[in-house]
Amino acid sequence: xxxxxxxxxxxxxxxxxxxxxxxxxxxxxxxxxxxxxxxxxxxxxxxxxxxxxxxxxxxxxxxxxxxxxxxxxxxxxxxxxxxxxxxxxxxxxxxxxxxxxxxxxxxxxxxxxxxxxxxxxxxxxxxxxxxxxxxxxxxxxxxxxxxxxxxxxxxxxxxxxxxxxxxxxxxxxxxxxxxxxxxxxxxxxxxxxxxxxxxxxxxxxxxxxxxxxxxxxxxxxxxxxxxxxxxxxxxxxxxxxxxxxxxxxxxxxxxxxxxxxxxxxxxxxxxxxxxxxxxxxxxxxxxxxxxxxxxxxxxxxxxxxxxxxxxxxxxxxxxxxxxxxxx
Numbered sequence: 001x002x003x004x005x006x007x008x009x010x011x012x013x014x015x016x017x018x019x020x021x022x023x024x025x026x027x028x029x030x031x032x033x034x035x036x037x038x039x040x041x042x043x044x045x046x047x048x049x050x051x052x053x054x055x056x057x058x059x060x061x062x063x064x065x066x067x068x069x070x071x072x073x074x075x076x077x078x079x080x081x082x083x084x085x086x087x088x089x090x091x092x093x094x095x096x097x098x099x100x101x102x103x104x105x106x107x108x109x110x111x112x113x114x115x116x117x118x119x120x121x122x123x124x125x126x127x128x129x130x131x132x133x134x135x136x137x138x139x140x141x142x143x144x145x146x147x148x149x150x151x152x153x154x155x156x157x158x159x160x161x162x163x164x165x166x167x168x169x170x171x172x173x174x175x176x177x178x179x180x181x182x183x184x185x186x187x188x189x190x191x192x193x194x195x196x197x198x199x200x201x202x203x204x205x206x207x208x209x210x211x212x213x214x215x216x217x218x219x220x221x222x223x224x225x226x227x228x229x230x231x232x233x234x235x236x237x238x239x240x241x242x243x244x245x246x247x248x249x250x251x252x253x254x255x256x257x258x259x260x261x262x263x264x265x266x267x268x269x270x271x272x273x274x275x276x277x278x279x280x281x282x283x284x285x286x287x288x289x290x291x292x293x294x295x296x297x298x299x300x301x302x303x304x305x306x307x308x309x310x311x312x313x314x315x316x317x318x319x320x321x322x323x324x325x326x327x
Contacts, residue, residue, distance in 0.1 A: 001030060003277075004187040004297050008165045009038060010235045010276040015186025015269060016144075016166030018129070018177075018301060025191045026203075027169040031082065031125050036218070036225055038080040039233045041121060045074040048113050049160045050081065050120045060160045081122030083115050083164075087131055094139060095151050096158070111158045116149045119164040129168030130175045137181050140166065144184050183262075186269040188301035190314060231280070239279035244271060244286045251324065252291055258320045261302040270298040288325060295321055 004017045019027045043050045044063055051059040053075040063073060085094065096114035115124070116139075124140075126132055143149050149162040166184065170177075194200050210217040249271065256266040274290040283290075300313040 001027070001189040001191050004189050004273075005030065005034065005167065006232065006280065007273050007276040007294075008167075008187065009034075009232055010279055011239050011272055012163070012165050014272045014276060015265075016168065016184060018182070018185040018188040019167070019169040019191060020172045020188070021169075021191030022193050023171055025193055027191060028125075028127050031123070031167050031169065032084075034082045034123060035079050037228050037232070039229055039236070040077045041080050042075045043078050043121075045076045049117050050078070050122070051161065052121070055161070058161060061158075081118055081120075083119040083122065083124050085115055085124055085126045085132075085136075087126075087128055087133070089115065089136065091135060091139065094136060095149055097151070097153070098156055111151070111156055113160070114149075116143055116162040116164075117160055120160075120162050122164055124164045124166050126166070126168045128170050128174070129181075130170040130172070130177050134178075137178055141180055141184065182301055183265060185301060187273060187297040189297055190300070234282075235276070235279040238282075239276055242275045242278045242284060242286060244275060248274075248286050248288060248291060251288060255291070255295060255320055255324050256299065258324060259299060259303055259317065261299060262304070266299050266302045270295060273298050292321055292325055 001019055004019075008014050008017050019031075021027060041050075042053060044053050044055075044059075047060065047063055049060040049062075051063045053073050055063065057064070066073060092114065094114050095116055096112055099110040099112040143162050144166065147161060147163040148159055151158045168177075168185070194203065206217075249267075252267050252270045252274075256270070259266075270291065271286075273294045274286045277290050277294055278284075278286045281290075296314050296317045299317050303313045303316060
């Protein structure tokens with residue numbers, strides 16, 4: 001789970017991360033701890049959408065208007081946003097709506113950005129994503145496909161960039177995700193309760209230490225957090241320099257063909273995730289070992305259900321890996 005989130009941080013093009021597992025396995029805790037680990041990002045000062053100073057024509061309408069007016073876009077450093085999307089959120093809260101206060105007090109039609117705007121260039125987190133209302137799922141699918149949020153309502157016509165890494169968590173016992181949404185996740189993780197007694201004791205001890213002294217606990221781990229942050233920064237800089245040999249790409253396609261995955265998103269996710277994993281390890285080339293390590297997370301949620309095969313999707317992927325690459 002942690003590796004998948006770090007890979008999506010190194011290369012957001014991988015797509016979102018889906019985390020399925022038992023209750024109380026720290027799924028949401030891991031996601032909400034991200035801001036402390038992520039390197040800061042540069043945005044335009046005063047931009048409500050978090051545009052990058054060098055976004056150019058892909059920036060929001062407000063930033064383009066400032067450039068056209070001859071104003072200089074001043075860059076500032078901010079924390080990468082990790083935004084929660086509650087299950088009970090209204091459509092207006094998600095996509096944005098008319099600013100009622102300005103409309104009533106000044107008689108002006110103004111747009112109030114929603115959660116999608118806040119999550120631009122960051123992470124959008126949905127806990128219990130398999131219980132998300134269908135109309136909100138449709139919104140997420142549209143934005144994920146275009147990277148842009150379009151609002152046409154109440155006399156307002158607004159479009160702004162909304163590119164984010166979607167992270168969803170849930171308990172599979174409470175229902176399945178729609179296939180269209182499931183396909184949008186680049187990586188999928190299965191999390192179970194830790195059964196090793198020593199690990200359970202350490203988890204409880206650390207949680208208790210945080211509850212008793214949150215500031216002291218954070219300070220105690222600040223150095224380790226800094227190491228992770230610097231490691232991510234280095235991986236981000238070199239990920240696009242990592243090469244993928246044709247032989248490795250061919251083996252990825254062979255694995256996806258054997259598993260019968262629909263479309264080409266399986267190969268793309270496997271390619272991007274393997275490249276990010278190589279960058280995190282400081283390697284210059286993607287190897288077969290990178291494919292072998294990443295394949296379960298990249299492919300387990302893309303398999304068709306086979307009523308004649310009673311093993312789980314992870315076991316099917318591991319069996320295919322053994323057939324293609326050897327034990």
